[in-house]
Each structure stands twice: as C-alpha cells, then as structure tokens.
Amino acid sequence: MSRFSENFLNQIYQEKVFLSLSSVLGFLCVWYLVTDLLQLMPPIILPSPEKVFFNIYEKISIPVGEEKLFGHIGVSLVRILVGVGIALSLAIPLGVLMGWYENLDALASPIIELLRPIPPIAWIPLAILWFGIGLGSKVFIITIGVFFPILINTYLGVKFVEPLLIKAAQTLGAKDKNILWEVVVPASVPLIVAGVRIGVGLGMMCLVAAELVAASSGLGYLIMLGGDDLKPELSIMGMILIGVLGLIADRIILGIERRVIYWKKE
Amino acid sequence: MAEKTKRASRKWIISVLSVVGIVGIWFFLTALAKVIPPAFLPAPQHIVIDFFRLLRDSYVGNTLIGHTLVSLQIVLGGFFLAVIIGIPLGILMGWFKRIEAVVDPLFQLLRPIPPLAWIPLSLLWFGIGIKSKIFVIWLSAFVPCVINSYTAIRLTDPLLVKAALGLGVKKQRDLLWEVAIPSSLPVILGGVRIGLGSAWMTLVAAELLASNAGLGYMMQMARRALEPSVIILGMLVIGFLGALMARGLRALEKRICPWVVEEEH
Amino acid sequence: MEENRQKDKLVAENVSVFYEKDKKNFLAVDDMSLAIQEGEFVVIVGPSGCGKTTFMNTLAGLVRPAKGKIFMDGEEITGPSAERGVVFQQFALFPWKTVFENIEFGLKYRGTPREQREEIVRKYIQMVKLEGFEKSFPHELSGGMKQRVAIARVYANHPQVLLMDEPFGALDAQTRTIMQEDLTEMFMTEKRTVVFITHSVEEAIYLGDRVVVMTARPGKIKKIIRITAEDLVPDRRQLGYDDVVNLKEFRDLKGEIWGLIKAEILEKHIL
Numbered sequence: 001m002s003r004f005s006e007n008f009l010n011q012i013y014q015e016k017v018f019l020s021l022s023s024v025l026g027f028l029c030v031w032y033l034v035t036d037l038l039q040l041m042p043p044i045i046l047p048s049p050e051k052v053f054f055n056i057y058e059k060i061s062i063p064v065g066e067e068k069l070f071g072h073i074g075v076s077l078v079r080i081l082v083g084v085g086i087a088l089s090l091a092i093p094l095g096v097l098m099g100w101y102e103n104l105d106a107l108a109s110p111i112i113e114l115l116r117p118i119p120p121i122a123w124i125p126l127a128i129l130w131f132g133i134g135l136g137s138k139v140f141i142i143t144i145g146v147f148f149p150i151l152i153n154t155y156l157g158v159k160f161v162e163p164l165l166i167k168a169a170q171t172l173g174a175k176d177k178n179i180l181w182e183v184v185v186p187a188s189v190p191l192i193v194a195g196v197r198i199g200v201g202l203g204m205m206c207l208v209a210a211e212l213v214a215a216s217s218g219l220g221y222l223i224m225l226g227g228d229d230l231k232p233e234l235s236i237m238g239m240i241l242i243g244v245l246g247l248i249a250d251r252i253i254l255g256i257e258r259r260v261i262y263w264k265k266e
Numbered sequence: 267m268a269e270k271t272k273r274a275s276r277k278w279i280i281s282v283l284s285v286v287g288i289v290g291i292w293f294f295l296t297a298l299a300k301v302i303p304p305a306f307l308p309a310p311q312h313i314v315i316d317f318f319r320l321l322r323d324s325y326v327g328n329t330l331i332g333h334t335l336v337s338l339q340i341v342l343g344g345f346f347l348a349v350i351i352g353i354p355l356g357i358l359m360g361w362f363k364r365i366e367a368v369v370d371p372l373f374q375l376l377r378p379i380p381p382l383a384w385i386p387l388s389l390l391w392f393g394i395g396i397k398s399k400i401f402v403i404w405l406s407a408f409v410p411c412v413i414n415s416y417t418a419i420r421l422t423d424p425l426l427v428k429a430a431l432g433l434g435v436k437k438q439r440d441l442l443w444e445v446a447i448p449s450s451l452p453v454i455l456g457g458v459r460i461g462l463g464s465a466w467m468t469l470v471a472a473e474l475l476a477s478n479a480g481l482g483y484m485m486q487m488a489r490r491a492l493e494p495s496v497i498i499l500g501m502l503v504i505g506f507l508g509a510l511m512a513r514g515l516r517a518l519e520k521r522i523c524p525w526v527v528e529e530e531h
Numbered sequence: 532m533e534e535n536r537q538k539d540k541l542v543a544e545n546v547s548v549f550y551e552k553d554k555k556n557f558l559a560v561d562d563m564s565l566a567i568q569e570g571e572f573v574v575i576v577g578p579s580g581c582g583k584t585t586f587m588n589t590l591a592g593l594v595r596p597a598k599g600k601i602f603m604d605g606e607e608i609t610g611p612s613a614e615r616g617v618v619f620q621q622f623a624l625f626p627w628k629t630v631f632e633n634i635e636f637g638l639k640y641r642g643t644p645r646e647q648r649e650e651i652v653r654k655y656i657q658m659v660k661l662e663g664f665e666k667s668f669p670h671e672l673s674g675g676m677k678q679r680v681a682i683a684r685v686y687a688n689h690p691q692v693l694l695m696d697e698p699f700g701a702l703d704a705q706t707r708t709i710m711q712e713d714l715t716e717m718f719m720t721e722k723r724t725v726v727f728i729t730h731s732v733e734e735a736i737y738l739g740d741r742v743v744v745m746t747a748r749p750g751k752i753k754k755i756i757r758i759t760a761e762d763l764v765p766d767r768r769q770l771g772y773d774d775v776v777n778l779k780e781f782r783d784l785k786g787e788i789w790g791l792i793k794a795e796i797l798e799k800h801i802l
Contacts, residue, residue, distance in 0.1 A: 019367035027372055045391060102273065106280035111288055117512075118505035119467040121382075122482075124474055125489040125497045130306065167593055168623035172637035172688050173613025182640075186627045205380045209471045212385060220383070224475075227386025235387050243378035250378075262627075262668075270551075 047233040052240075055233040064234070065225065067217050073241065076218040079135065080207050080249075083142025084200060091147045091199075092192065095154025099188075100180050105159075112151070120145035120202070121209045128214050138210040138218075145206035146199040153195025157188030193257045200253060204246045219245070308495035313502075316495045325496065326487040328479055334503060337480040340396060341469045344403030345462055352408045352461070353454060356415025360450075361442055366416070373412065381406030381464065382471045389476055399472045406468040407461035414457020418450030452526050455519045462515060466508050539605075540569040540724045541590060541615075541692050546599035548585050558749035559585045562599070565743065565752065567692075572718060572725045574739035576732060576788065578796045582750030583728045584620075584696055590726060591617050591694050603692070613637055616690030620697040622677045624669040630656070630680050631665040637688030655683040658717060675706035679713075686717070693725045700730065708772050711737060732789045737775055744791045747799035753791055758784065 028049060035048035047055075059069040067075065098105045120141055131137035161184045169183045211220020219238045226235030289310055295301045297309040304312075320330035328336065359366040384402050392398035422445065430445045473482020481500050488496035519526070548560040560582040567573050575583050588594040589601055592611040601608045603615070611617075616637075624633050631652055638648045656662060659679035669677055678698055685693060699707045711734060718725065718738075729735055735742045736758055744753045775781055 016363065016367045019364065020371045023368045024371045024375070102277060103280055106277035107284045110281050110285045115505075117509040118501050119463075119470055119508060121467050121471045121474070122485070122501045122504045124471075125485040126494060126501065129489050129492070129494055129497065164619060164621060164623045165625065167611070167617070168619060168625075169636070170593065170611035171591055171613070171615065171617040171690075171694075172640065172684065174636075174640050178640065183625065186625070189627070205382060205467070208380045209382050209474075212382065212471070213474050223383055224386050227390050230390070232387060232390055235390070239379045239383045239387070242380065242383055243375075246378040246380070 044230050045232065047236065052233045052236050056237050056240075059234075059237070064222060065216060072218055072222055073245075076207060076211065076220070076242075076245070079138045079210075079218065080142055080203055082135075083139045083207070084146050084203055086139065087143045087146035087150060087199065087203070088196070090143075091150035091195075092154050095151045095192075096158050096180070096185060096188075098151075099155045099158025100184065105155075112148075116148050116152075120206045124210060124213050127210075133214045133216065137214060138207070141210045142203045142206045146203040149199040149202060150192070150195040153191045153198070154188065157191030157195075158184050161187045190261050193253070193260060197250070197253045197257070200249055201246070204242070204249065208242055304494075305492045306494065308498070312495045313498055316499055320496070320499065326484060328484075330484075330499070330503070333479060333481050333484045333500075334507070337469060337473065337482070338507070340399050340480070341403060341465050344400040344469075345407045345465045347400070348404045348407035348411055348461055348465070349458055352411030353415045353458075356412040356454075356457075357419050357442075357447065357450075359412070360416040360419025361446060373409075377409060377413075381409070381468050385472055385475055394476050394478075399469065399477070402472055403465045403468050407465040410457045410460040410464060411454075412457075414460070415450070415454045418453035418457075419446050421453075422446045422449055452519070452523045455515070455522065459512060459515045459519070462511055463508065466504075466511065470504060538569045539566050540571070540603065541567040541726070542602040543586070543590060544600050544602065546586065546589055546596040546601065548582070548589060548594060549597050550585070560589070560596070561749035561751045563745075563750065563752055564599075567724060567726060569724055570722050572727065572738060572740045573743060574727045574729060574735040574741070575743045575745060576729060576735050576792065577745030577750065577753075578747045578792055578799075579730075581745045581747050581795075583745060586745075586750060587617075587694050587696055587726060587728055590692075591615050593617075613641070613688055614690050615692045615694060616685035616688055618678075618681050618685050618693070618695040618698045620700050622669075622674075622681045622701075624677055624680055624684075626669050629666050629668055630661060630672070633669070633680055634684045634687050636684060651687050652683075655687045658686070659683045659713070675702050675710065678702060678710065682714070686721075691724060693723055695725065695727045697728050697730065699734070707734075712772055714738065732785050732792070733776060733781075735788065736781060736784050737772060742788060744788060747795045753795065756784070756788060 031046075031049050035046055036050070056069070061068060064072070094108070098108055123141055123144055124137075127137040127140045131140055158180075165183055165187055166179055169179045174182060207218075208220045208223070211218040212224045215221040215224075219242050223235045223238035223242070226232055226238065292307075292310050296304070296307055297311070308316075317330070323329065324332075355369070359369055381402055384405055385398075388398040388401045392401060426445050426449060427441060430441060435441055435444060469480075470482045473480040474486055477483040477486075481504055485497045485500040488494070488500070543563055543565045546560055546563050547558065549556045550559045551557075563586060565573075575586070577583055585594060589596045592601070592608045592615060608615075625636070628636070634655060635648050635652045638651060643651070656665060659682060661676060661679055661683070664672065664676065669680070672680070678701065682695075682698065699710050702710060715738060727735075727738060729738075739758055742756045742758060744756065745751065746753045
C-alpha cells in the first residue's frame with residue numbers, strides 16, 4: 001500500500017472513530033441533559049445516568065428482595081448454565097442419532113416438528129403450572145429454548161454431511177458406527193457450534209422472559225421489580241447487566257468456535 | 267428404485283405409528299390409568315373439545331378467534347412499523363459510512379439487551395395499553411431488519427458495482443437502487459423473517475406480563491384457573507400461527523427474489 | 532489373448548447401473564464385463580459422462596449394480612472394503628485431521644500398533660515427497676499436495692486393488708507430469724493392481740498395460756487396447772514422461788485411441 005493510500009485510510013478510520021465516540025458521548029450528554037440538568041423527564045420515567053451507576057454501586061452491598069446484586073447475577077447464571085447444559089447433553093446426541101438413523105428420524109420427527117414452532121416463551125404458563133416458581137420452571141424454559149436450534153443444526157450437519165467423506169472412510173476400511181463417530185460427527189462440528197451459538201442467544205432471552213414472569217430473584221426479576229416499584233434505575237441496571245452477560249456468553253462461544261474449528265481457514 | 271420407495275413408505279409408517287403411539291400413551295396415562303391428574307395434563311380429547319368450545323364461547327372475554335385477532339393485530343402493527351423504519355435505516359447505514367459511524371455504536375450498545383427486557387420500562391413509559399406492547403414488538407423486529415439490511419448492503423459484491431460502472435451507471439444513488447439494493451434483497455428479507463419470529467415471541471411475553479386480551483393473556487388466565495388444556499390450546503395456536511407466518515414470508519421471498527437458489531430444506 | 536493365464540483379481544460380469552433423474556431412470560453403464568489381472572494397470576478412458584466413474588464405483592463396492600456382479604478373487608463383493616482402495620478426484624481428505632492423521636486413518640482403524648503405524652506413514656510421506664508437512668492441515672496445502680496425501684492415504688492402507696478416479700484431473704500440467712512419473716515409480720516398486728480413470732489419452736498410454744475405451748452414455752466397452760512391450764519401448768516405465776510421449780509408437784497409439792473417442796463424441800452428439 002502506498003503511503004498516500006495508507007494515510008487516506010487512516011484518515012477515514014480516524015474520522016470513523018471520532019464520529020463513533022462523539023455519538024456515544026453525545027447520547028450520554030443528551031441523556032444527562034434531559035434528566036438532570038433540564039429535568040425534562042421525571043426520575044420516575046427516566047433516571048439520570050449517574051443515578052443508574054450509583055444504583056449499581058449501591059446494590060452491590062444492599063440487597064434487593066432476597067439477594068444482593070451479585071447474588072442475583074449468580075442465580076441467573078446458574079439457571080442459564082444448567083439449562084444450556086441439559087439442552088446440550090440432550091440435543092447433540094439426539095441430533096446425531098436422528099441424522100444418521102433414518103428410522104429414528106421418522107420416529108421422533110412428528111413430535112419434534114409439532115413442538116418446534118411453539119416459541120419457548122409460550123411454554124411459560126405450562127412450566128409454572130408444572131414446576132411452580134422455583135428453579136425448575138426457569139431451567140425448563142431455557143432448556144427448551146436452547147434445545148431446538150442445537151438439535152436442528154446437529155441433525156442437518158449429520159444428515160447432509162459431504163458423502164464423499166463417508167465414501168473415503170469406507171474405502172479405507174471403516175464401518176458403520178465408526179464412520180459416524182470418526183468422520184460424520186467431526187465434519188458436522190461447525191454446524192453444531194453454530195447451533196450452540198444460536199441456542200445460547202435464545203436461551204438468554206428465555207432466561208429474561210422466565211425471570212420477568214415468574215421469579216423472585218435474578219436479573220430479569222430486577223428488571224421487573226424496577227417497573228413495579230417505579231424505580232426505573234433498577235430496570236436499566238438489570239438490562240445493562242443482561243446485555244453484558246449476553247455479550248460475554250457470545251464471546252466465549254466464539255472463542256470455543258475458533259478453538260474447535262481450528263482446521264478451517266478464516 | 268423400488269428400494270427408495272420402500273424406504274420412504276417405511277418411514278411414513280413409522281411416523282404415523284409414532285404419532286399414534288404417543289397419543290395412545292398420553293390417553294392411557296391421563297384418561298385410563300389416571301396416573302396424571304387433569305390439573306396437570308389434560309387427556310387428549312379434552313384439548314379437541316376445548317378447541318371447538320372456545321371457537322364458539324368466550325373465554326376470559328373473547329373467543330379463541332377473538333384473542334387470536336387481538337394478538338395478530340398488535341404483532342403485525344409493531345412488525346410493519348419496524349420494517350418500514352428499519353430497512354431504510356439499515357440501507358442508509360450500509361451505504362453511507364458516516365451514517366453508520368454515528369448510528370452504529372448506539373446500536374451495538376442496545377443490541378445485546380433482549381427486547382423482552384424492555385417490557386417493564388415500556389410499561390412504565392407507556393402504561394398498560396397497546397402502545398407499550400407495540401413499542402417492544404417494534405424494537406424486537408427492528409433490530410434484525412436493520413442489521414440484515416446494513417450487512418447486506420455492506421457486503422454488496424464489488425464486482426457487480428464495477429460491472430455497473432463499466433456499463434455507464436454514474437450516480438451514487440443509481441448504484442444504490444440498481445445494484446446494491448436488489449442484490450441485498452434476499453438477506454434483507456431474511457432479516458425480516460427473523461424479525462417477525464422475534465416479534466411474535468416478544469408479543470407472547472408481553473401478553474403474559476401485562477395484558478387483558480390476546481393469546482398470552484388467555485394462557486395466563488387458564489393457568490390461574492388450572493386449566494392446562496386451554497394453555498396447550500394457546501400454545502398450539504401460537505406455534506401454528508408462527509409457522510404459518512414464516513411460511514408466508516418465505517413464499518413472499520420466492521416471489522420477490524426468484525433468482526435465489528433454494529437449499530435442500 | 533493372454534500367453535500365460537494370470538490370476539483374475541477383479542472381475543466385472545455383465546454390470547449394468549441405472550441412475551435417476553427427474554423421476555426417470557437412465558442407464559449409466561450398460562452390460563460391461565471386464566477381467567482385471569493381478570498386478571495389472573488398467574486405464575479406462577471415454578467421453579465425458581460415459582459412466583466411467585459409475586463403473587469404478589461398482590468395482591469399489593460403493594454402488595450396487597442393478598444387474599451383474601463384481602468378483603474379487605473369485606468371491607462376489609458386497610460393499611466397499613479396505614481391499615479396494617479409492618483415490619477420489621476431489622481428494623476427500625478429512626479437513627480436521629493433519630496430513631499425518633489422514634494417512635494413518637486406515638491403519639489406526641484396523642488397530643495397527645502405534646510404532647508400526649508411524650513407520651508406515653513416514654515411509655509413504657517420503658514416497659509422495661511431503662516431508663515436513665506431517666502436521667499441516669489440508670486447507671494449507673495446494674491441490675497437488677492434497678492429491679499426494681490422498682494417494683499416500685490409500686497406499687498406506689495396502690489395498691490389493693487401487694482404484695483411481697481422475698486423480699490428477701485437478702492439477703496443473705506441470706504437477707500432473709511429475710505425479711504421473713511418481714505414480715509409475717511407485718507402481719514399479721510396489722506392484723499392485725490398479726484401475727485408473729482419466730480424460731487424458733496420453734496419460735492412459737503412458738501409465739497403462741491395457742486401455743479400455745468406453746462408449747458414450749450408456750457406457751459400454753468400445754475397445755480394449757493392449758499396451759504391451761511390443762507396442763512401445765520395452766522399459767517405457769523407466770523413461771521419463773517427455774521421452775515416451777514423443778515416440779512414434781506412442782503417437783500412433785494416441786491417434787488410434789483418440790480416434791475412437793472422437794468418433795463416439797461426434798456420433799452421439801455429446802458436445
């Protein structure tokens with residue numbers, strides 16, 4: 001790249017960074033202006049930024065409901081982790097077997113196709129009826145949400161694996177079950193991981209939904225409580241934390257993806 | 267060839283048997299052996315009975331169709347608003363780097379927050395009426411529309427642009443309309459489809475939380491009254507409608523983008 | 532006619548294969564019979580789409596013929612096996628395994644102990660001249676290198692019959708020539724039975740003991756041409772590719788075979 005074009009690109013990049021930063025700052029300023037300085041919005045509707053941050057700081061030591069802030073985060077984490085764990089251990093094996101054995105596919109498909117279109121959130125009332133307001137109902141919803149994307153992706157990955165790879169393995173002497181685990185599953189890993197990514201994203205949404213509707217702890221509960229108690233700073237705090245949690249989860253999965261699919265070019 | 271049809275019909279038989287088997291076990295456990303109490307899971311025939319009952323009579327204020335229409339109206343309202351605003355915004359963001367630079371960071375900040383999480387705040391701002399629900403639904407459909415539009419435009423094949431330039435297209439605006447937008451349509455419509463699914467999910471959540479009509483409300487009330495058959499009915503209707511809307515959109519996509527090659531499924 | 536009856540290694544008896552397109556059945560291979568001797572290098576040529584690959588797939592056991600049978604060592608085959616190794620045109624390397632792991636696949640599967648495996652794999656990596664790339668992944672290799680891995684992988688597995696489907700088709704001309712010479716060298720050091728498909732008539736004559744010319748679809752055997760020591764210089768395989776290609780006998784054979792194929796193309800209006 002010539003010096004000239006390099007400088008030019010740097011300029012554009014700098015301009016972009018400048019604009020981005022100033023827009024974020026501008027947003028914060030407007031927010032601050034509207035709430036604190038000009039007092040255009042009553043704090044009940046929209047609290048000022050400092051109030052939100054102060055609230056976060058405060059809630060680390062002062063409990064809300066039954067827990068302090070980290071307690072709530074912990075509870076939400078446990079729910080999502082358990083839900084994802086159960087979903088993974090069910091969906092991947094089932095997806096692999098369904099993709100490989102046609103008869104199993106025919107057996108399980110009807111019920112899966114019936115249940116799949118139902119949004120996991122629609123299961124909430126039933127879950128509450130069955131499991132009450134404890135850990136069970138939330139884990140149930142999250143599991144359902146995470147389960148289907150992973151199942152579908154795994155199934156597709158196995159069923160539509162490149163047939164050439166199977167032929168190659170056969171002509172090297174491998175037989176049925178070994179081909180499945182030695183060739184087909186490794187070849188499907190990219191799709192499976194993509195499914196996990198989608199599933200976890202969906203799982204986060206289910207977590208929030210379940211905690212909004214029927215919980216007495218957790219980040220979703222905080223968000224809901226903020227609305228109920230007319231303390232929007234609580235809600236905003238919960239929302240920010242959920243957003244951060246989601247970002248971290250996504251990054252982790254991306255990292256896993258990169259590790260597990262080490263053989264693909266970028 | 268005979269083998270293929272033999273396999274296909276065998277699969278059919280297994281599927282049918284599977285359905286019959288599951289319904290049979292269900293019926294056995296609920297109606298015959300009475301191992302599962304009706305407050306927990308109704309016998310299969312009750313669901314069918316209740317389906318026809320709710321078509322005729324009201325349940326918590328509306329018939330089944332009434333609740334469905336209420337839900338649909340809200341969803342489609344918020345959804346269309348999202349599409350009308352989101353797609354143009356996404357396109358502009360994708361085409362003009364300056365606009366992207368200004369809007370994008372705000373977007374990325376708000377994006378990780380699940381639209382559902384906005385519900386309590388929305389209730390606080392707009393009250394328990396329709397406005398608060400439309401806001402959240404709009405938000406949930408808005409994000410995928412913008413992101414897909416913007417990504418698609420950004421990834422317009424530069425080769426196509428060069429080809430257009432070489433054929434005499436001069437103005438930026440023409441390049442946008444004649445090359446970038448058409449080539450991005452498949453992905454944009456994909457985003458629309460995601461947005462609809464997202465909107466539908468958010469609607470259900472919103473109705474579960476704060477509503478006095480609609481399918482979600484109906485399910486909540488049924489839960490309180492310990493009537494799981496109505497809950498299940500609601501779930502099936504929601505699932506069915508969601509699938510129907512997705513199918514409809516896919517058919518629309520095929521009409522608008524006839525040049526797209528369909529994948530296996 | 533053979534002077535001495537050698538053992539029939541792989542025999543195709545009245546093999547016919549159908550394929551389905553748009554809900555109709557078409558004949559891909561029409562009643563082909565071929566007996567391949569042990570240690571022989573048979574090359575199959577023919578116009579595009581004539582069914583060469585399909586026929587080879589039946590020899591491998593990957594496709595069940597609608598009619599006819601395949602025998603190996605006198606016994607009917609029932610499916611693919613490590614004894615009929617296949618080198619595919621599209622390489623078919625396992626992308627998540629390194630070069631070393633790809634080549635050792637068959638050996639590992641049948642339980643060959645680790646030390647022995649390593650020895651064998653290293654021997655074949657040397658043979659295909661890929662030293663230093665043991666830990667590389669397929670996506671890091673060029674087309675020619677990938678093909679060499681595919682060949683080494685099958686060779687290391689020691690199949691009795693080697694089936695190669697246009698293995699050099701994806702390579703550029705220079706790599707191709709080198710690979711042909713390498714293959715000849717390998718064939719001479721470790722004689723095995725080879726069935727080889729190619730589009731290139733020159734390649735066929737250079738490599739093969741017999742050249743089977745197929746008709747256009749549905750594929751039948753049009754003519755089998757023997758490349759014996761009398762037709763070409765006795766030790767043609769000892770010579771380099773360039774030297775052989777320019778011999779008069781070679782050009783005559785090439786003319787004859789190409790004439791047959793061209794006739795098929797024109798007659799059946801393939802182009």
